[in-house]
Amino acid sequence: MLRIVILGTGNLAKHLYDAFITTKDVDVLQVVGRNREDLQQFSEYATISNDFDAIAEADVYLVAVKDDAISEVSKYLSNKKGLVAHTSGAMCLNAIQTTNKGVFYPLQTFTKGIAVDFSNIPICIEAEEKDSLESLRTLATSISENVHHIDSDQRKKLHLAAVFVNNFTNYLYHVGEELCLEEGLSFELLKPLILETANKVQIMSPIEAQTGPARRNDLKSMGNHLELLNKEEHITLYKLLSQAIKQAHEEEL
Amino acid sequence: MLRIVILGTGNLAKHLYDAFITTKDVDVLQVVGRNREDLQQFSEYATISNDFDAIAEADVYLVAVKDDAISEVSKYLSNKKGLVAHTSGAMCLNAIQTTNKGVFYPLQTFTKGIAVDFSNIPICIEAEEKDSLESLRTLATSISENVHHIDSDQRKKLHLAAVFVNNFTNYLYHVGEELCLEEGLSFELLKPLILETANKVQIMSPIEAQTGPARRNDLKSMGNHLELLNKEEHITLYKLLSQAIKQAHEEEL
Structure with missing residues (x-):
């Protein structure tokens, strides 16, 4: 069982949450975001918190925030053992400020309120460490059959x-x-x-x-x-x- | 039963033929075109001819040829009683050189060899005479539930x-x-x-x-x-x- 924390409460965060809560191999422990109101929609299957200093211990942290905020949010995770992955198509792997870093990029357009079937959505993963890449692959294959290892330039x-x-x-x-x-x-x-x-x-x-x-x-x-x-x-x-x-x-x- | 003749042997002519041969209310009497080889694909359910002076008597003539050839082809139909309609989005109603004229324009992209379901394809019809418009409507509704009366400018x-x-x-x-x-x-x-x-x-x-x-x-x-x-x-x-x-x-x- 892979334990994950989602950081962010936007459109992508919600679609990822909806996808992962239906899987057997992934447990969404916690969703962390600034806005208390936006957090409510995650409260049924995860604990929620607006305190970035109270993030739970997990295997993978998915940073699903705006590109500009990735770096800053990842700093709150610098003492965590788990892998920290952002979900952006446009940002480098190195936008993450922790040692154990990765990227988990679902290539699709997501619409608020419209459910998506992740099974065919390409998920592009990247990590420096082999173990990290395997964690991301496990996470990705739990929701999609269309998983690709590509680098930041690609x-x-x-x-x-x-x-x-x-x-x-x-x-x-x-x-x-x-x-x-x-x-x-x-x-x-x-x-x-x-x-x-x-x-x-x-x-x-x-x-x-x-x-x-x-x-x-x-x-x-x-x-x-x-x-x-x-x-x-x-x-x-x-x-x-x-x-x-x-x-x-x-x-x- | 509406008896039709299709003029032309291209991509659209073939898709229209395939659609009309499955309907109960329309009989494809004949397909007329220049090229004997291209005509063969229509021979199962219609008579075929490469002689534009031997066009059968029909209720509607569908001119499914290139835009530039519509005017010329329609001249062969000047002695016919039936309605003559072209299938082009870009050409005026008056491109047809006969008295009883119309337009039957299916708004879709057609790919050679790939069957299409016409039922949802918008068919845009136009005619000056009320009876002609009704014939086109009968023809269109026999294959599509999406029929619109629009003028040449539209x-x-x-x-x-x-x-x-x-x-x-x-x-x-x-x-x-x-x-x-x-x-x-x-x-x-x-x-x-x-x-x-x-x-x-x-x-x-x-x-x-x-x-x-x-x-x-x-x-x-x-x-x-x-x-x-x-x-x-x-x-x-x-x-x-x-x-x-x-x-x-x-x-x-």
Whole structure:
């Protein structure tokens, strides 16, 4: 049985707590955070505390706080024997200020109030010590079948790739919604297409899946599209992305 | 029973044929196209012909050919009594050169060889005559529960919105794959995130779903990301999309 303490009370902390309390091999001893109110949601299966000087003894401490706060929070754990791991895609292993350090990064977007199935979520782990890595692997495999050992440089690049396929993609959905609303159309119309576009690259590479006027270098259609756009940032985006698609396919040839 | 003829032998023609042959209320009489070899795949449940002067009498003619060829193909139908409808998102109703004209536009991305469930796919119909519109509605509802009457201007804007959420989004997936490969990581790692990002906007608006450094105006994280990017077009895209996200959220406030 691996005994863990979760530090932080945000979105990720809650999703990790929800996942770990259902496992047999992991015991969530305690959740520690500044805000008493936010701590309440963890009180059913763990002890809760807002005192960072009263953290329980555990095998692994999961620091699920904002990137800027990782270093500071980890200092409270400097006298602990257990492994201290942060959960950030963007931060180095060395953001942790203790000797026994690690990273436990679930690569997914988490939404408050919506349950997630961790079993397929990639969990990226990193540690210097072999034993630490094994503890993280045990922890990760208790909730996911998709566990990867990657280093800090790889993780940072992966986090950046996630910004493109998640944050930036979501912005394109927003533009789609804006264009629908300009014509009094519902965003509902685009939802099946959005899903199928995401489904398609589950079974073929994005370069193979690419379609559209830019892919065909269909200048007439692109000209017509540009005439329909009103907002300057939509026009700039249309031109830039069309040019990039055209170039990517010329490189392929 | 609605008797239809499909003109064209491409990807959409095949998906429409596959959908209509399973319905009770629609009979696919004939498929007409230039290429004898491409016609063979339609021979099981319809007669096939490569002679545009030997098109059967039918209630509806679905012109599922490239945008540039719609006008020309429709001329072969000028003596027919039946309704002639094209299937393009980008073309006007008037691209059809016959009196009894319409549009039957399924808003989805179709992949060769991969079966689709039409039941949830939005089918956008348009016609001048009330009877024609009713024929298109009968045709559309025989395969989909998601049928919308929209005009040519609305459809063109919708088609443009589809370019953003499908073609451009797919390109961002490609960038994600490139960034993974730079670090020797598999694109597999991003697939669950891609799906969840698409799933998220099925239940909340993209503006609500937006996360990431640009949304938070986290200059430090954005600076770190820009340092990790090597390709000029990735840097330009990162800056432009981050700026657009920042601006969209300032407008919301």
